[in-house]
Amino acid sequence: MSNRETLDVDVLIVGGGPAGMSAALRLAQLQKEKGGEPLAIAVLEKAREVGAHMLSGAVLDPSTLKDLIPDFKAKGAPLAADVQRDDIYFLTRTAKVRLPITPPFFQNHGNYLISLNKFVKWMGGLVEAEGIDIFTGFPATEVLFDSSGSGQPRVIGVRTGDRGIDKHGRKKATFEPGVDIHAKVTIFTDGVRGNLTKSLTRQLGLDEGRSPQIYAIGIKELWEVPAGRTQPGRVVHTMGYPLKNEEFGGGFIYSLNDNLVSLGIVTGLDYRDPMFDPHVSFQHLKRHPFVASMLEGATLVRYGAKALPEGGWYTVPKLYAAGALIGGDAAGLMNSERLKGIHLAMRSGMLAAETAFEAVRKGDTSEAALKVYEDRVNASAIRKELYPVRNVHQAFAYGSFAGAMFTGLSLFTRGWWFRDPLPAHGGWTRLRKLSEYYKDARPDTESTVNPVKIDRQLTFDRLTGVHYSGTRHPEDQPSHLVVHDASVCATRCREEFGNPCIRFCPANVYEMVDDGAGGKKLQINASNCVHCKTCDIMDPYQIIDWVPPEGGGGPQYEGM
C-alpha cells in the first residue's frame, strides 16, 4: 500500500515564474468577476522561495502587465527604472562602433528595467493575497496520466519529488514520499526546457510537425558600480566581439537604480566549435575596454545562468492536451529578436487561465475543450509578435552577417523568405566533431582555445560564479544530473568532442578527473548546478537528463 498523500485541486500551475504567476492572478480575477463556487487553485514552485530561480535581463515590455494589473504602479510594482536611452555597439577586440540608428525591435522607449526576481516576488505576494497557495520547495517530477479512456491519455496532475533519499538512493530517516496532486487542468509553466513539459511533449508527441527548438544560454552578473558611473535607464546591446561570425549572440548592459548594472551575454546553443566556451566568452566581454571601464572599481553582487528558447513560432509545440495547457518559455514563447519573453509568458499565462477557468466551470476539460487556448494564442498579441520573426534565429545559422541582413529585411517582408520555414537545427545537432572542426591541429581539450586571465576583480572562474549565485543543494541526495551512460564520456565523447560539457556548463558541474588508472572519468558536482538546463540541451549524445533536485535546492537569484 502506498502511503503517498494526494491533493485534489481544480487548476494546478506548475512553475511560479511570470507565466505561472499571471495564470494564478488571472484565475483569481475571473473568480471575482464571475462569482460562483470558488475554484481550488495551487502553484508549485521548485525554488525555496518565490522568485529565487528567476534570472532575466531584464527589460520589461509592460503591454501585458497593463492588462493584467492596470494599477501596477499603485500596487508597488518594483520597477528599477524607465528606459531612457538605447544604444547598440558593434565591438571589435579593442574598439567599439555605435550603430547610428537603433532598429525598431531594440527600441525600448516606454519599457522598464526590472529585476525579474523582485518582480516575480511581488507578483507572488499579489497571488497569495488572493488566497491562492504557492507551494515553494516542491518540484514536480512526473506527469500523472489516466490512460483508461480511448484515445490519448489524459493528464490528471503531477507527482512532486520525494524528500529524504541519500546519494545511494536509500531512504533516510527523514524520508517523505512526494505528493500526487490531481487537477482538472494542469497548466505547465515550468520554463525553458521544463522537465515536465519535456516529458509531456515526448509522451504525447506535441512537437510533431514542428521545427526543433533552438536554445541559447544567458550568463549574467549584477554589479554595483561607483556612484554616478551610469545613468539609470540606459540600455546597451553589443554585437560582434567576443563571438565569431558563426556564433549567434551578443551582450547586454542595463543600468538599473541604486548604481546597479545588469550585465550579460547571450550565446546560441547551436554553435559548431566543440571548444567554444560561453563562460570564457563572457569573461572576454568584460575585459573589452568599453565594458571594463564601466566596471572599474565596481563590485560583483550576483552571478547566474539560464537557457532561453530562441527558435520562435515554428518551434512552438501543440499547446494543449486533455487536462493540460503549456505556457511561457516552456512553450517556446520568446522573441529572440527583441530578447524578450516576460510579457509573452504573462500573456500566455492569462490566456491559459481563461481557458482553464471556462473549461472547469463547464465541466469539460477534454482536449477539444482546451484547444480554445491555442486559438486564443493564435488570435493574440503573442502570434502577432512572434510570426513576423519566425525565421530570424534560423537565419543566423548562415552567420551573423547573414542573420543581421535577414533581420533587417524581415522588417519589410514580415519574415517571408523563399524558404519558409528556414531549416532549423536544434541544439547539439550543429556541434562538429574535433576532427571536423579542427582539421589541421587538434587542440588540447584540457585547456581553452581562447584563454582568459582570471583576476578575480573583473573576471572570475566558474566556482566563484557559483558562490555568487547563492546556489545550495544538500550534498547527500542522488545526483539530479542523470548521465545514462557515463562510459561514453571517457571514451567516445572525449575522442569525438573533447568533453564539451566541461565548457558549456557555466557552473563547473562537469569535470573530467583522473580515474587512477591513467585515464579520465566523469565527476559530477551536482551541488553546483544553477538549473540553467544547458547540459540537457547541449550534450551531443543526449544522455544527460536534468531532473529536479530535492525541493528547495538551486540558486538564490536575489536582485537578478
Ligand SMILES: Cc1cc2nc3c(=O)[nH]c(=O)nc-3n(C[C@H](O)[C@H](O)[C@H](O)COP(=O)(O)OP(=O)(O)OC[C@H]3O[C@@H](n4cnc5c(N)ncnc54)[C@H](O)[C@@H]3O)c2cc1C
Ligand atoms: C539572460 C537572459 C536575459 C533575458 N532578458 C530578457 C529581457 O530583457 N526581457 C524579457 O522580457 N525577457 C528576457 N528574458 C526571457 C525571460 O526571462 C523569459 O522569457 C521569462 O522568464 C519566461 O517566463 P516563464 O514563467 O515562462 O519561465 P521562467 O521564468 O523560467 O519560470 C519558470 C519557473 O518554473 C519553475 N520550475 C521549473 N521546473 C519546475 C518543476 N519541475 N516543478 C516546480 N517548479 C518548476 C522554475 O523554478 C521557475 O521559477 C531573458 C532570459 C535570460 C536567460
